Amino acid sequence: MRLLPSFVALALGLLVSADPLLSPYRVHERRGHIPVGWSYDRKHDSTAAIPLRFALKQNNIDAIGDYLMAVSQPESEGYGKHWSAGEVFRKFSPSTESIGAVLAWLEENGFDSSRAKLTRNRGWIEVQATVEEAERLLQTEYHVYGHETGQEHVACDSYHLPEHVQSHVDFVTPTVHFDAKISKRSGSGSPDGTARSVGQPGHGTSPKTTGEIQTLLNQLESCDKQITPICLRALYGLVYEPLAASKNSYGIVEYTPQAYLQSDLDMFHSNFSQGLVGVAPEMVSIDGGYAQTQYTGFEYNGESDLDLEYAMNLVTAAQPITLYQAGDMVEGASFNNFLDAIDGTYCTFEGGDDPTQDAIYPDPYGGGYEGPEDCGTAKPTNVISTSYSYNEADLTPFYTARQCAEYAKLGLMGVTVLYSSGDYGVAGNGGYCLTPNGTYSLNGTIFNPSFPGTCPYITSVGATQVNPGSTVYDPEGACEQVIYSGGGFSNYFAMPDYQKTAVEYYLTNYYPQYPPNIWNASGTSRGFPDIAANGANYVVAIDGTFNLVYGTSCSSPVSGAILTMVNDARLAVGKSPIGFINPTIYSSSFAGVFNDITMGGNQGCGTAGYTAVPGWDPVTGLGTPNFPKLIAKWLLLP
Ligand SMILES: *[C@@H]1O[C@H](CO)[C@@H](O)[C@H](O)[C@H]1NC(C)=O
Ligand SMILES: *[C@@H]1O[C@H](CO)[C@@H](O)[C@H](O)[C@H]1NC(C)=O
Ligand SMILES: *[C@@H]1O[C@H](CO)[C@@H](O)[C@H](O)[C@H]1NC(C)=O
Ligand SMILES: *[C@@H]1O[C@H](CO)[C@@H](O)[C@H](O)[C@H]1NC(C)=O
Secondary structure (H helix, E strand, C coil): CCCCHHHHHHHHHCCCCCCHHHCCEEEEEECCCCCCCEEEEEECCCCCEEEEEEEECCCCHHHHHHHHHHHHCCCCCCCCCCCCHHHHHHHHCCCHHHHHHHHHHHHHCCCCCCCCEECCCCCEEEEEEEHHHHHHHHCCCCEEEEECCCCEEEECCEEEEEHHHHCCEEEEECCCCCCCCCCHHHCCCCCCCCCCCCCCCCCCCCCEEEEECCCCCCCHHHCCCCECHHHHHHHHCCCCCCCCHHHCCEEEEEECCCCCCHHHHHHHHHHHCHHHCCCCCEEEEECCCCCCCCCCCHHHHHHHHHHHHHHHHHHCCCCCEEEEEECECCCECCHHHHHHHHCCCCCCCCCCCCCCCCCCCCCCCCCCCCCCCCCCCCCCCCEEEECCCEEHHHCCHHHHHHHHHHHHHHHHCCCEEEEECCCECCCCHHHCEECCCCCEECCCCECCCEECCCCCCCEEEEEEECCCCCCCCCCCEECEECEECCCEEEEEEECCHHHHHHHHHHHHHCCCCCCCCCCCCCCCEEEECCEEEECCCEEEEECCEEEEEECHHHHHHHHHHHHHHHHHHHHHCCCCCCCCCHHHHCCHHHCCCCECCCCCECCECCECCCECCCCCECCCECCECCHHHHHHHHHHCC
16 A cells, blocks of 8 residues: 555646635534544544545546446346456546645645555555644544543544545545444443444444253254254255356455354354365455454354354355455454455556556556556455444445445446344444434434445345244244344435335335434435345354354345355356346346245334335345245346
8 A cells, every 4th residue: 555656746747736725624524423432531642643544536436326237237238247346446546636636735734745645546545644733734623532441532523625625535534433443352342331242343233142052953843943054945945056166255254353263163064064064264364354262252253153154054065155354353444444455446466566666557647558457455255245334323424425335346346245234123233323413322212224234335134033933934024033123214325226116115105104303204315124034043153052143144144145156056157246236136027036024123212113014115125035036037137
């Protein structure tokens, strides 16, 4: 992530901004409140160092949704014609004008070119500043905030940019954002102070357990009491042996200190999939990530063990799994760290070039080498499942928009991105709801949607259950045991076209009878989740015992495994992976392909939440997957 000195000089030589000194400062971002668990501690020391990062506005980014639809809509000419990483890079990397404008402004403010670094993907400019310099540059004041766990975080309440710079910058960090990486060392990362939370991001989003199981049932008649792989295979019709495993992989993302134990995987597999005993996931370490064994217990191993045990079983021993283990023990990692690594537009200069010496290809100025320099430090798998999430309100609109666009890029490259929708129904992580002044409270009454669930370029997965007393041959209901399926409407993102028909049908026929000040009743905002899968009573080997586990944390990896097998069938006949699935699954040609869920709801914030009804609903989305129907439909597409 180093800027070549010659490149800085070149960029500065191409400056175009006129009269920058006369441009007035404007508020760029402002935060309404301090997130749960944090409190103001002190003004930051003016001589302390602060690593400023400027997220540069990307070229053509406003049209990214259109580009994505062109390769993802089943009726589109370009369906399945995914882009290479190089094509994504060329289309969206920030313009030379944007880079020049920010560098020039920095230089005018005393940050000469030797201090400014452009990251490899041209997405960010970094400078090391003192607090005093940063405060002058951004017309702000930095404070130190303390978390109840003892962790500290540096932030400001708002910051300013000159008008002529604003249009070139999405946002600056560290500033108003609280995407802090709570390190496990300093204790629990949960906003409610319990020991539940695992890893980060998304404190309080771990699965829940009701504890150890005495007797393992593992029978189709008992799936209302214990979910094991045979239950899921029966529920979703997943009977499939991969044919194209070498062309495929299934990615699971974990954030250290959350880690799997090989002994737990082996214990699970010895009971449910003997061929996998001794098999480890293929680990891709991101930012120093590794499967730590220093800390164990449900809160450290629960999520990873759950995800990997079920993912590996369902895709069978024939299909290796990729584990993206993000963050080390000290720093942890955020979604953005993961995206930095997975984004194929982040060049590694494979093929023998020396990253410290070589120029940037394709030549950003034109006239140079325009060939495909397609690279990334971590290769994205065809399907990536993540069971961690933030509250949308934790983050600013600029920040979420930028991250959401990164997911769209993965979709352009043919990657299916799944996120669990949250476990607190219409409430946010830890059961917190919003209050009229924008703060969080357990007594709040305003619904608190999750992110990235509300990003229109990911597939959000809610949770269902085999209703008590029912079997796998009966319809499932929304999960109402221990956890409630996250769902609702975004306050940041507009309703994407692909879901208009489905969501408008819901709003027309089942309009939620809540005052419009507690949910986004505009009728124009993104509804989530998109799909659902079972999330109750999972048998998971954790720390040497079988435990019952609940959560959309179960639903996402199971859905991802099913979609990975759909990809296998397409790859086996020479077709492209399914990529971003939402435009397809909401299309009329896929009507009836998901098992519609019409029972249960997702209570929260002192309400019954939304109700699962015929058609799409903000509890279980379109419903649960029906593998035989999915595979048949997807094999018909080009
Ligand atoms: C799991 O499998 C092991 C080895 O086959 C067996 O001894 C054990 O009883 C099984 N566990 C349960 C809870 O049935
Ligand atoms: C916001 O409102 C809640 C109750 O609705 C109140 O408890 C809290 O003190 C308020 N906070 C601020 C910063 O105004
Ligand atoms: C929530 O309400 C309960 C009683 O209704 C009250 O005891 C408690 O202090 C309130 N908590 C907060 C955080 O406002
Ligand atoms: C509702 O969502 C839309 C985005 O579609 C947003 O513009 C609007 O501000 C939201 N309303 C509230 C009250 O947050």
